[in-house]
Amino acid sequence: xxxxxxxxxxxxxxxxSLRLSCAVSxxxxxxxxxxxxxxxxxxxLEWVSVLYSAGTTYYxxxxxxxxxxxxxxxxxxxxxxxxxxxxxxxxxxxxxRDDYSNSPYYSGMDVWGQGTTxxxx
Amino acid sequence: xxxxxxxxxxxxxxxxxxxxxxxxxSHNIYNSLAWYxxxxxxxxxxxxYGASTLQSGVPSRFSGSxxxxxxxxxxxxxxxxxxxxxxxxxxxxxxxxxGGGTKVEIK
Numbered sequence: 001x002x003x004x005x006x007x008x009x010x011x012x013x014x015x016x017s018l019r020l021s022c023a024v025s026x027x028x029x030x031x032x033x034x035x036x037x038x039x040x041x042x043x044x045l046e047w048v049s050v051l052y053s054a055g056t057t058y059y060x061x062x063x064x065x066x067x068x069x070x071x072x073x074x075x076x077x078x079x080x081x082x083x084x085x086x087x088x089x090x091x092x093x094x095x096x097r098d099d100y101s102n103s104p105y106y107s108g109m110d111v112w113g114q115g116t117t118x119x120x121x
Numbered sequence: 122x123x124x125x126x127x128x129x130x131x132x133x134x135x136x137x138x139x140x141x142x143x144x145x146x147s148h149n150i151y152n153s154l155a156w157y158x159x160x161x162x163x164x165x166x167x168x169x170y171g172a173s174t175l176q177s178g179v180p181s182r183f184s185g186s187x188x189x190x191x192x193x194x195x196x197x198x199x200x201x202x203x204x205x206x207x208x209x210x211x212x213x214x215x216x217x218x219x220g221g222g223t224k225v226e227i228k
Contacts, residue, residue, distance in 0.1 A: 035217075045157075045208055047217040058215045094164055101162065105211045107171060108155030112164035 002026030004095045009116030016085050020116055022078040022095030030073045033098035035109065036080045038091035038118075045118055047092075050098065051078065077103070085120045092117050123148050127220035131152035133228045140196040142223045149189050153213035156185055156194045158220075160205045169194065170212070191214050200224070 008020040024036070036048040049059045049069040057069050068081040078095055093114040099110040124147040134140050145153065154174040157165040159172040167176050169185035171190055182197040196203055204227055 010143070044222045045210075045219040047219070050215070050217075060216045099167075099170070102171075105152075105171070107174075108167050108210060108212055109157075109165075110167055110176075112166070115164055 002097075002099070004111060006093065006095050006113045006116035009021075009118045011119045011121065012077070012085055014086060014120055016120070017083040018085065018118060020080040020082065020093055020095075022080075022113055024078065024095075024097075025075045028095070029071050029076050031043070032100070033100055034069075034071070035096050036069065036078075037094045037096055037112075039094070039115075040091045042121045043091075049080065049082035052059065053055050071104055081099070084116070086119075087120050090118060090120045097120070122216055123150060123218055124213060125211055125218055125220040127209055127223050130221060132221060132223055132225050134199050134225060135228045136201060138199045138228075140199050142194045142204075142207055142209075142225075142227060144187075144192040144194070144220050146190045146192070146211055148213075150211045150213040152188045153211060154171075154185075154187070154192050155210045155212055156183075157207045157208045157210065159208065163207055165168055165208065168207075183203075196225075201227075 001097040003025045005023045028094045035050040051069045065086045067091040094115045097111040099107040126145045128143050155174045156169040159165040173185045184195045206222045206224045
């Protein structure tokens with residue numbers, strides 16, 4: 001069964017750090033593009049970062065220099081290291097798989113985790 | 122960055138109604154658009170990609186159309202389980218962006 005399970009969220013003070021984990025089962029992380037998407041309380045969805053299978057990374061402007069996406073192939077896990085956290089980073093963070101099954105066309109996000117909540121206060 | 126404008130942001134409808142949600146892009150995104158449904162406390166679920174391709178397992182009452190800068194999501198006959206918030210997402214370029222969402226509530 002394809003499953004993404006996030007962990008690592010919690011309450012952190014402004015300026016602090018946190019590392020989110022996304023444990024993947026049912027497919028190989030290193031063969032796929034993986035993203036993090038967040039949703040502030042009562043707000044819409046915001047894409048945060050992507051990690052390509054080849055290792056390339058992209059970030060939304062508001063987190064550049066503060067967040068780092070990475071993976072551990074041996075654990076089939078994706079991470080989001082967050083530092084210099086701000087109140088506006090408060091959100092539910094979702095780990096998602098980017099669907100490139102129709103490569104080179106990107107078909108959106110086909111698998112989502114349940115989310116982990118980060119509160120910066 | 123490509124901006125997506127969804128309308129309406131809120132919609133009140135009855136079971137059996139035909140519902141149409143619009144998503145407009147600030148630049149030409151060809152057919153690089155997906156639609157998602159999100160229910161309270163749950164992760165979003167992909168409904169449509171490539172502007173009009175229905176995700177496997179999604180009921181056929183959902184359909185998507187459009188290209189370039191104007192897109193629509195249509196629910197042909199609203200069912201009780203369709204009351205949720207819907208988001209469009211452009212897939213054309215980074216940063217990936219979402220529309221502001223359309224909340225569909227029971228009339």
